[in-house]
Amino acid sequence: MGVEINYLAVVLATLSTMVVGSIWYTPKVFGDAWMKLAGLKKSDLEKNGMMPIVITVFVSLLTAYVLAHVAFLSNQYFKHSFLQDSLSTAFWVWLGFNAARVITHDSFEGRRKKLTLLTISHELVTFMVMGLIIGAMGV
DSSP states (O other), X not given: OOOOOOHHHHHHHHHHXXXXXXXXXXXXXXXXXXXXXXXXXXXXXXXXXXXXXXXXXXXXXXXXXXXXXXXXXXXXXXXXXXXXXXXXXXXXXXXXXXXXXXXXXXXXXXXXXHHHHHHHHHHHHHHHHHHHHHHHHOO
């Protein structure tokens, strides 16, 4: 069995991470709170230049591809609608691989619980939007 991937859906899911992040981290949404909790200043972000965005696009592309791949396999097993299987896959992948790892690392680094909650909530929204796009567009 070959895994079928809708590459347009992967690209759009990748771009959606930038949209979600841009909204999430707008100062009036969670941006100011995030910077305060993380102990960052605007100048800290500016000195990093474009590199964090380049890394984000690459990692988001990888994440979208893997999510599409696993959603296809999930759909082959569960045989629900592709949308349902993509959304449930996005949730379980977020919970088991993303949220669990962020919580673990943040606890060792002594990060504030509010920062961890903010981060994993952002990741949940990001994964669910990616799952929605991948699921709605099908294979």
